[in-house]
Amino acid sequence: MALKKVKGNFERMFDKNLTDLVRGIRNNKENEAKYIAQCMEDIKQELRQDNLSVKSNAIAKLTYLQMLGYDISWAGFNIIEVMSSGKFTLKRIGYLAASQSFHCDSELLMLTTNMIRKELNSQTQYEAGLALTSLSCYISTDLARDLSNDILTLLSSTKPYIRKKAVLMMYKVFLKYPEALRPAFPRLKEKLEDPDPGVQSAAVNVVCELARKNPKNYLSLAPVFFKLMTTSSNNWMLIKIIKLFGALTPLEPRLGRKLIEPLTNLIHSTSAMSLLYECINTVIAVLISISSGMPNHAASIQLCVQKLRILIEDSDQNLKYLGLLAMSKILKTHPKSVQAHKDLILQCLEDKDESIRLRALDLLYGMVSKKNLMEIVKKLMLHMDKAEGTVYRDELLSKIILICSQNNYQFITNFEWYVTVLVELAQMEFGSRQGHVIAAQLMDVCIRVPAIRKFAVTEMAQLLEVYASTSQFTIMQEVLLAATFLCGEFASELENQEQTLRAIVKYKTLPQHIEAVFIQNIFKLFVNIMLKLEVAERYDDILALVDVILSRLSDAVMSGELEVQERASTTCVMLKIIKEAMEIKKKEDSTLITDNEGIEKPSVDPSHTLAGELMVLFTGELNPVAPKAQKKVPIPEGLDLDSWINEPEEGSDTDSGSEIVDNLFVKPEKGNFKSEKYQPELTEEELQKIREARKYEQLNNPHYLKGGISKKSFDSTNGNIQTIDNIPVKELDLNIPLKLAGQKRSDKYLNLDKDKKKSNKKKGKKSKKHKLESSSDENEQEIAASLVVNRNLELPEGATLSDSESSHGNMDDPHRALDIDLELPATLEVLKKKEVAIDRVKKSKKSKKKVEKERGVAIIDEKESHEDITQTNNEDVQPVDDHEKKPKKKSKKDKKDGDKKEKRHKKDKNRDKDGKTKTSSRNKMPEPGYEEAVGISTPSKEFQS
């Protein structure tokens, strides 16, 4: 036996230790994985030994391997063994491994409770410190609950080292076990005035973290912090305090007023940049929350902006970055004072540092005006060319679109320019998602600004032609979708419809959702052309076009994608019917001509032609739709969305295929499917019926946008009938992109703009040089007309845009649990919580019941709800003393408010990102809670006097 042990020990002498492992890995670079696998085996061997120091050696190696990405959770039990060692050296290894690999859901943690408790009460401060440090990484709810008292006692330890760690540990405990916050809070408060600066600093740190959630609780600490701020010289702590004040001021304006002076003093006096920066930040927060009514409000803003300018001008990139960051906070409330430094910000756009450029871009949003928009965008476009890496490019693109489209294109004076910019952007390379953004913008502009449609459609037609004729032409495919859609939708604005159609038909391989749109719009455009040709009785031309399209679509009919296939086949069938009809008409026509030679033909009424009838399929105005319109469509009474209309069959219904993949279009083209059944020989009467049915359907269909049915397609074509014969139909074979490539076309608008300004100055001088021949006055009128932006958004009746629905809080937020009102007495808090819980139970029951009732299932409600509520309802049933009744009532009131509050906080969380929390949480101080708020504000009076 003894021999065995000796032998074992001897073998252990040649065990690898951590250094050997590291050395080994470095020496086996080629087959590292294999080497490590072998080491893992050794480690497993070592862990089977009884000797703790051997085990600890193995654990130390495992900790290293964990850093390299190896899962070591299987060794959890061994880690705990090493942690329980009596020796500090070994313990240290165990606790380190635990902090690196344990996590709070691990069941192993149950085993550690008593061991850690023993450690916390250890005589050696470093052992307790070790346990605290390690525990802070993996504390679970159970551990927090079981150990919170032990940690709380450590707060009054004689050793500052322990107190400091215990204070920080308390925050972790609060996170996992929020119930501990209330009893521990007074102790925490004491620690703010601890004799040891380290403990003080730790306590400040914890309160700062706590104040991120429900800062109202910590208003009462303001005097203490104020004292600390004016007396302490520990910059680290000062920064934290000043940050905390930034969070508190929105709740208590008086505090803000009190703060301004010492903060401005600090700004003037401190040499530490970090402190200066935080001071400025808090002053900004104060100024935002007070907004006005303070004597030297403007002066303070001025001071901040000035100091920030110094930071931005500094050669240190870090300060530059932070300066811009703080500027953007001022921008939100005081745009004017920032605008004064436009030069500086534009200069930062040129910086070689991407972080700084991004910050400057953020600021740019507030810098634009009608006058300088074009110039700024031109600059950004130049950057776009230089920018490497798609991240910055994407950011530039979204910023360009953001600044141009803000407030419904408020700053755009020339939409032709904007469309040109978009077209240019479309030809650059971006990340995958950006094509979608440009496409959406193009469509949005065209739909909202009727005056630009002609220009935009012409541009789009050019794009499509060049795309079809050359192979090297790069363009984002999503943009092609927009181009085709616009050409089809606003076909009447096209100059040469047939040429465009022929270009579109030549499309190459496309993603399926785009191809579907192509097919749909080919047909739309075709019908438009057909109308003209039919009126002119040029049946041969129609037949020729039909053949071109049919030959192209023969591939698409065989597409693997349902959407493409379906549209293609529908279109093909339609075209074949048209073909037949046209051939018949052609025969009639030729006989007619031979019969009555010399007799003038009666002019054809466009609405009586086949194409005219087909046009009905595509009438209807397209309107911008509010983003939430779909959600707001009220469910009609008596409609149960859950119940089956018909029992489901195994075969899928055809309608489901008609849903358009992309939500780009709000108008589902229903005609597509019905049209299959249409016969070419529809009488006017039948057509009328169908129209009526369609209108009726539209009326009842919540998804259909009601608008006056436009007659544009009929009217506008009328005028063109005479001239249509003169258009020579020639296939253009463009090998070179004629107009699109080359230098920036959008620049010409900039020049135009400048020219115009000049010409405005020299009134009377004719603008011969200008590309536009009209005088500048006319020019302006024209522009004014083109500036009409349709700002209305379609919404279902009765719904308004303002009410937001996106109140989904982030349930994963670890700080959520800390949303406790410390000012409320504990019992109330508990009651409130319980009642909220009841409320929830009731609600969920109710909704369940509703559903079930509607489904006609009889249920016994009493029995159902009884179970859940008995436990909580007891409180209501119990006889209550008089003085207990009072808070009761109040708490009921609170319950509702609490409910609301919860929602608010969720909202706030969403807004946090926008930095708007301050104002919102301030406005939303709940009424009953206000009494307590008065209580809080008294301390701040103290230091006012």
Add this chain to the structure above:
Amino acid sequence: MIKAILVFNNHGKPRLSKFYQYFSEDMQQQIIKETFQLVSKRDDNVCNFLEGGSLIGGSDYKLIYRHYATLYFVFCVDSSESELGILDLIQVFVETLDKCFENVCELDLIFHVDKVHYILNELVMGGMVLETNMTEILTRIEDQNKLEKQEAGIIAAPARAVSAVKNMNIPQQIKDMKLPDLPQAIKDLKF
């Protein structure tokens, strides 16, 4: 709060990783990789703040880093930390390492990652800054090292012996040892 502290070299090899929020090992590696890619492509004369780590945090989080010779020290922090303050903290951390290892270099971190962890634990605890005063930090580290040495003196003698023996590199020495050629020696023996 500090969410993670990462130290890696110019090639992205991790030298220290400390996460104050649980991530699986795979995720940790991905985060290190992503962070390295973000940080390494930046010039030395640009600012030390970086947004856009997609794996860790989100919009509220920032990467604050410093580059020393061959090593990157990266802190991932949320908005409650002061940016410049964290930069100072990194400086304190590195200076402390320098004091403890006497002219710290990458090799020290490679072979003594455990010690680096112990030092870091005196600066940051559970994602919150524990101490920024370097003399205080050094005292604490010194005290604990003493504690270890004491233990080594009393109880861990065998372990010390083992490590001493190891440093002698016995397997190699055995190989290197020149034994007399035995058959020859036997032959030489004269009876």
